[in-house]
Amino acid sequence: MDKQIYMDHAATTPVDPEVLEAMLPLFTNEYGNPSSIHRWGQRADYAITTAREEIAEVLRCEADEIIFTSCGSESDNLALRGIALEARELGKGNHLIVSAIEHPAILRTAQQLQNHHGFDITILPVDQHGLTSPRDLKTVIQPDTFLVSIMYANNEIGVVQPISDLAAITHEHNILFHSDAVQAAGQLPLDVETLGVDLMSVSAHKFYGPKGVGLLYAKRDTLTHSQQTGGSQENGLRAGTQNVPLIVGMATALKIVVARQQNDNSKMKTLRDRLIKAVLETISDSILTGHRTCRLPNNASFAFEGIDGNELIMHLDLLNVAASSGSACKTGNPEPSNVLTALALSPKLSLGSLRLSLGRDTNDSDIEYLQQVLPKVINNMRGTP
Amino acid sequence: MKKDRIAVAMSGGVDSSVAAALLKNQGHDIFGLMLRLWSEPGQDNKGQNRCCSPASVSRARQVAAILDIPFFVIDSRKEFHQNVVQFFIDKYSAGVTPNPCLECNRNIRWGHLMHKALSMGATRIATGHYARIIQNKDKWQLLRGCDNSKDQSYALSMLGQSDLRRTLFPIGSYTKNKIRSLANDFDLPVAQRQDSQDLCFLADKDYRRFMHDYAPESLNPGPIMNTSGETLGQHKGLPLYTIGQRKGIGVSAPEPLYVLSKNQSNNTLIVDKIDKLGKSHLKAKKVNWISGTSTEHKIRAKVQIRYTAKAVGAWIKPIDDNEVEVEFDHQINDITPGQAAVFYQDSVCLGGGIID
Numbered sequence: 001m002d003k004q005i006y007m008d009h010a011a012t013t014p015v016d017p018e019v020l021e022a023m024l025p026l027f028t029n030e031y032g033n034p035s036s037i038h039r040w041g042q043r044a045d046y047a048i049t050t051a052r053e054e055i056a057e058v059l060r061c062e063a064d065e066i067i068f069t070s071c072g073s074e075s076d077n078l079a080l081r082g083i084a085l086e087a088r089e090l091g092k093g094n095h096l097i098v099s100a101i102e103h104p105a106i107l108r109t110a111q112q113l114q115n116h117h118g119f120d121i122t123i124l125p126v127d128q129h130g131l132t133s134p135r136d137l138k139t140v141i142q143p144d145t146f147l148v149s150i151m152y153a154n155n156e157i158g159v160v161q162p163i164s165d166l167a168a169i170t171h172e173h174n175i176l177f178h179s180d181a182v183q184a185a186g187q188l189p190l191d192v193e194t195l196g197v198d199l200m201s202v203s204a205h206k207f208y209g210p211k212g213v214g215l216l217y218a219k220r221d222t223l224t225h226s227q228q229t230g231g232s233q234e235n236g237l238r239a240g241t242q243n244v245p246l247i248v249g250m251a252t253a254l255k256i257v258v259a260r261q262q263n264d265n266s267k268m269k270t271l272r273d274r275l276i277k278a279v280l281e282t283i284s285d286s287i288l289t290g291h292r293t294c295r296l297p298n299n300a301s302f303a304f305e306g307i308d309g310n311e312l313i314m315h316l317d318l319l320n321v322a323a324s325s326g327s328a329c330k331t332g333n334p335e336p337s338n339v340l341t342a343l344a345l346s347p348k349l350s351l352g353s354l355r356l357s358l359g360r361d362t363n364d365s366d367i368e369y370l371q372q373v374l375p376k377v378i379n380n381m382r383g384t385p
Numbered sequence: 386m387k388k389d390r391i392a393v394a395m396s397g398g399v400d401s402s403v404a405a406a407l408l409k410n411q412g413h414d415i416f417g418l419m420l421r422l423w424s425e426p427g428q429d430n431k432g433q434n435r436c437c438s439p440a441s442v443s444r445a446r447q448v449a450a451i452l453d454i455p456f457f458v459i460d461s462r463k464e465f466h467q468n469v470v471q472f473f474i475d476k477y478s479a480g481v482t483p484n485p486c487l488e489c490n491r492n493i494r495w496g497h498l499m500h501k502a503l504s505m506g507a508t509r510i511a512t513g514h515y516a517r518i519i520q521n522k523d524k525w526q527l528l529r530g531c532d533n534s535k536d537q538s539y540a541l542s543m544l545g546q547s548d549l550r551r552t553l554f555p556i557g558s559y560t561k562n563k564i565r566s567l568a569n570d571f572d573l574p575v576a577q578r579q580d581s582q583d584l585c586f587l588a589d590k591d592y593r594r595f596m597h598d599y600a601p602e603s604l605n606p607g608p609i610m611n612t613s614g615e616t617l618g619q620h621k622g623l624p625l626y627t628i629g630q631r632k633g634i635g636v637s638a639p640e641p642l643y644v645l646s647k648n649q650s651n652n653t654l655i656v657d658k659i660d661k662l663g664k665s666h667l668k669a670k671k672v673n674w675i676s677g678t679s680t681e682h683k684i685r686a687k688v689q690i691r692y693t694a695k696a697v698g699a700w701i702k703p704i705d706d707n708e709v710e711v712e713f714d715h716q717i718n719d720i721t722p723g724q725a726a727v728f729y730q731d732s733v734c735l736g737g738g739i740i741d
Contacts, residue, residue, distance in 0.1 A: 311505075314457045317414060318390075318505060381504075 005366045008322040009206075009298055010155055013378070015249070016208040023210065023251040026245035034242050035233065044244050051251035057202075058258055059217055060191045065222075067216045067234045068247050072182035072203030073105035075216035076149075076225050076240065079178045079199045080109045082218075083147050084119055085225040093146035093175075095120045099132050099161075100342035101154050103180055107338065110149075118324045124221075126342050129291040130159035134169050142221060147176050152200075155185035156326040156355055157290030158299025160188065167196030176222055182206055182214070186257045187265060187296050198222050204246070208360075209253030213246035261349060264360045266299040271367050272300050272358055278371045283378050289353065300357040301326075303345055307352035307381055315377045320382035321370065326353040387543050390414045391522065391553065392502035393511045394494060395456065396437070396446035398737055399573070400513030403564045404555040406513055406571040409452045416507070417449045417456035421465040425588040425595065434585050448573055461497050468492035470586055477596055477624040478603035480649035481723030484692070495548045509551045516541050516734075517557035518549050525549035527675050529732040532560040539692045542727040542737035546677045564741045593625045600624070607652035609636055612645065612661055620654040623647045629662065629719035663716030668708050669726045669738030676735070679706045686728040686735060688713065690720055709738060 032040030034048050048068070056063040068269060069075045080096070087093050098110045100123050113119040122140045126132050132150055141148075148170045153160045163179055170177040178199035181190060186207030192200060199222060203214035216223075223237060230239025257264075277290055285305035304312070309325030316323050326337035336350035343350075356370065393405040395417040408415050419442060421677070423564045424434035442458060449456030476483035494512065510571050516538040525546055530536040533623045556564055596603065604622025605740030611617060618636040620626060626634070630644040634656060642656040667690070673680070680703050687696035688711050698714040711726055720740060727737035 242436075261413075314455070314504060317455045 002320050003365075003369065005321045005369060007356040007358065007362070007366070007370070009359035009362075010158075010296075011204045011324055011353060012211065013186075013208045013359060014115075015205075015210055016256055017252055018256060019209055019249045019253045023245040023303050024251040026248055032244075034244060035231065047244055048242050048247050051247050054251040054255055055215065057192055058254055058349070060193050062220065063215055064235060065217055065220055067218060067237050068242055068250075069214045069216055069238055070212055071214045072180065072201050072206075073103075073214075074227075075182075075201035075203070075214045076105035077109050077179055078216050079201060079218070079223070080106065080113065080147070080149065081227050082177070082223045082225045082237070083176060083199070084113050084117070086223075087146040088117075088119075088298065089225075090342065093144035094118070095122065095142050095145045096147040096149065097122045097124055097137070097140055097145060098148075099124045099150045100126050101130055101157075101159075101181070101339045102149065102151055103155060104338075106149055106151070106180055125161075128343055130154055130157050130289075130339070130343055131291055131294060132161055132166065133208050134162060134165045137166055137169055141173050141175065141315070147178060149178040149180065151183070152179045152181040152195075153188060153296050154290065154339060155183040156337060156353070157301045157343070158183075158296035158357075159290040160184070160294045160296060162265040162294075164196045167198075173197065185254075187261070187298060189305065192217055192219070204250035204253055207253050207257040208247045212252045213243055215250070225347060235358065239374070268358045268360070268362065269297040271362055271364070272298060275300050275356065275367050275370060277356075278367075279374060282371070282375045286378075287345075287349065289340070289345070296357075298362075299355070300358070301353065301355040303340070304352040304378055305346075305348050305350040306356065307378060309351055309353045312352070312354055312377065315381065318372075319373050319377070321373070322355075324355050326355065379380065388412075388414045389508040390416070390506050391509050391511050392416055392418050392498075392505065394498055394513070395419050395445045395448065397441035397448065398513065398567045399564055400515070400556055402445070402448045402513070402573045403567050403571065404511055404513040405448065405452055405454065406567070406573060407555040408553070409454060410571075415452075415511070416454050416505070417445060418498060418510075419445050419456070419635060420461045420465070421458050422493070422586060423462040423470055424586045424593045425599075437585075437599055444574070451571075451573060459498065464497045464639035465489070465493055465586070468496070469598065473605075474596070474600045476723050477592070478641060480623045480647045482627050482721045483723045484540070484725055486692075487543055487725055490540055495544060495552075499548070499551065503551075510584070511553040511554055512557055513556055514541060514554050515557055518552060518554055524676055527734040528557070529729070529734065530557045535561050538729075538734045539725065539727050539737075540687055542675070542725060542734055543673045544675060545673065546675070549675070553590075562615050569708075574649045583718060596622075596624050602722075605652055607654065609654045609656055610654065611642075612657045617642075617656065623649065623652060623654060627655055628721040645661050659718075662718045664720050665713045665716045667711045667713075667720050667726060668704075668741040669711060670683050670741050672707050672709050672736065672738035674736040679703055684730075686730055689727045689729065690717070691724055692741065694719070696727075701728055709739075 028041050031042035034045035052063045052066050055066055098106050110121045114121045124132050150161055150166055152163055167177040176198045179197045180201045182203045185202045198219045200217040205211040226237045228239045287303050289301045289303050313325050325339045340350040340353055391413050393415050395401045421437050422434040446456050469485050472488050473483050473485045499510055514537045515532055515535040517528040519526050529538045589594050603624050606619050608616050609618045609620050627646045628644055631641050640658050643662050646655045683702040684702050686701050688699045689696040699718055700712040702710045722740050724740050725737045726740050729736040
C-alpha cells in the first residue's frame with residue numbers, strides 16, 4: 001500500500017490508543033447510568049465525576065462549572081441561546097457581538113437569534129490576517145450588549161485571537177465573554193482564569209479523544225437556562241443520560257494532550273514552518289492565509305491564485321494526501337467560506353484555499369512528500385509546465 | 386510502470402456501482418466521480434436533480450467507501466443547464482422533440498466529466514451503461530449491450546473514436562439480473578434502486594408544465610387541421626404536442642386522431658387518423674458516424690427512431706457527410722423530428738443523426 005498522509009487534523013484526529021483503552025470497559029462492564037441510585041450507578045457517576053475533576057484541573061475552574069455536551073457545536077448553541085434567553089428574561093440587554101470568522105455553530109445561532117427572536121447582532125470584522133482588534137470591539141459595544149463571543153483559534157486559518165485582552169474590555173462593560181475554543185484545545189492553554197472567559201466551548205475529537213462529546217465551561221451563575229430540557233443532569237443545564245465512556249475518553253485525552261503539549265507543539269511548529277516556507281518559495285502566486293505568528297502550531301493554510309480549492313483536494317486525495325479547503329465542500333459547491341470572505345481576499349485567491357493541518361505523528365518525510373507533490377499539482381492545475 | 390487510472394462515473398445506482406466494483410476487482414486503479422446537475426427548484430423533487438440527489442450522493446459515497454476508492458462530486462450545474470436544459474427548451478420551442486440524454490452524454494459525460502477525469506490523471510472513464518466497446522483492427526466499435534431489454538447504445542450513438550478509445554462499459558456484457566446479483570455478491574447496498582431517470586431535471590414528470598413555466602413565450606395557440614386542410618380546433622402551443630400523441634389533443638372525432646406533424650411556419654398542428662401516421666422515409670441531420678468516416682454508397686442497416694423503438698430494416702443513403710436519407714422497408718409510425726435515428730448492423734451501432 002502506498003504511503004497515506006493525513007494532513008487534516010483540524011477536521012478531526014484519531015483516538016489515542018490509551019484513550020480507547022480507558023473507554024472500553026465503560027461500554028460493557030461498567031455500563032451503569034450515573035443517575036441511578038445503586039452501585040452500578042454509583043460507579044458510573046464516580047467515573048464522570050473523576051473526569052470532570054480532571055478536566056477542571058486543566059481549565060483551572062471548579063468541577064461544577066463544566067457541562068458535558070455532545071459536541072462543540074452543541075456547546076456553542078447552549079452558550080449563546082442560554083445566555084440570550086436569560087438576558088431576555090432579566091432584561092439584561094438585547095445585543096450580542098460575534099466575530100466575522102466564527103464557526104457556523106456560532107454564526108448561524110446568532111443569526112437565528114436575530115431573525116426569529118428579535119435580538120440584535122453585530123459582526124465584528126477582522127483584519128487581513130483574521131485578527132480582531134480590542135479597539136474595534138470597544139467601538140461596537142452598546143449599552144444593551146449582553147454577550148461577546150469570539151473564537152480562540154480559527155478552524156480554517158489557525159489565527160489565534162488576543163482572548164484575554166478582548167475579555168478584559170468586555171468585562172469593563174460588565175458583559176459576558178464566550179469563546180469557542182474547539183480548535184484551540186489541545187494546542188493552546190485552556191486556563192480560564194488567565195484567558196478571562198466566562199464561557200468556553202471544547203470538543204474532544206480535536207485532541208485525540210472520541211467524536212460525539214464536548215463540554216461547555218460556564219462560570220458559576222452565568223448560565224441558568226438549558227437548551228435541552230428533561231432530567232436534571234449536568235446541574236439541570238443539559239438533560240439526558242451522560243455518555244460515560246465518551247466523557248471519560250475526553251478527560252483522558254485532555255490529560256495526555258496537555259502533558260505532551262510542549263513537545264508536540266514545538267515539533268509541529270518546526271515542520272509547519274518548513275512547509276510554509278517551501279510552499280511560498282516554490283509556488284508562485286501563493287499566500288499564507290491567517291497571521292504569521294498568532295497561529296496554531298499545526299496550521300498551514302494557503303490560497304493559490306487561479307486554483308479551484310475543491311479540485312485541489314481531489315488531486316491531493318488521489319496522491320494519498322488528506323487536506324481540506326475553505327473553498328470546498330464534499331457535495332461540490334465551490335464558494336469561499338465566511339472566513340475567507342472576511343479576510344477580503346480577491347475572488348481569484350479565495351476560491352483557491354488549502355488547509356494542511358499537522359498532527360502529533362506528522363514527520364519529516366510527510367513534509368518532504370508534500371514539498372514534492374504540491375508544486376507539481378498546482379502547476380498541473382494551472383496548466384503551466 | 387504506473388498503471389493507468391480510470392475514473393468511474395458513479396450515480397449511486399446499481400449499474401455504475403457494479404461497474405466500479407468489477408474494475409476494482411480486476412485490479413484497476415480507479416476513482417469515482419459524480420456529476421452534480423442542474424435541477425428545477427421546488428415542487429416534489431425539493432430542487433434536487435433525480436440523478437444526483439443528496440441521497441444518491443451519499444449512496445455513491447457509501448459504495449466508494451466499501452470499494453475503498455476516492456470519490457468526488459463535480460459541480461456541472463452550469464454546464465448542464467447551458468448544454469442540456471437550454472437545449473431542451475430551445476428545441477421544444479422550435480417545434481421538435483429533443484432527446485436531452487444524448488445531449489447530456491455528448492456535452493456533459495463525454496465532455497465535462499471526461500475533461501475533469503483526464504485533468505485528474507485518468508486515462509479513461511468508465512460508466513454503467515448497457516453497451517459494449519470492441520476494438521476491430523484500428524477502429525473502435527460500439528455494440529449493443531447484451532441485455533436487449535436494457536441496451537443503451539441508442540443514447541451513445543453520438544460518441545466518436547476519440548471517446549470510445551477512452552471509455553469502458555464494464556457491465557455491457559451482463560444482464561440486469563446478473564448485475565443485481567453481482568451487487569449482492571459485492572455486498573453493495575444498491576440493488577433495489579430505480580434506474581436513472583430521463584428528464585432528470587424536471588421537478589415533476591410533466592415537461593408541458595415545465596415549458597409553461599420556463600418558456601411561456603413559446604406557447605402560442607393556433608389551428609388544429611387534418612390532412613385535408615379542415616380546421617378542427619385550436620391547440621395551446623405546438624411544444625405541448627408530440628408526434629403520435631392521441632390523448633389530450635382536445636378535438637372530438639368519431640375515430641381517434643393522432644398528431645402527425647407540427648407546422649412551425651404557420652403554427653399549425655396536423656392531426657389525422659392512424660392510417661395517415663405511418664411514413665417510410667426520414668431525413669437525418671448532424672449525422673455522427675462512429676467509425677469517423679461516412680459511407681459513400683447507400684447501405685443496408687436497421688434503424689431505430691426512439692430509445693424504446695424496435696430497429697427496422699432500411700436503406701441509408703448519404704446526402705453529404707452530415708446528412709442521410711433513410712428509406713424504410715415498410716411504413717413506421719411515430720417518426721419524430723428532434724429524436725435520433727440510430728443505425729445498426731447486427732449489434733454494431735454505426736452512429737446516428739437527428740431526425741429532421
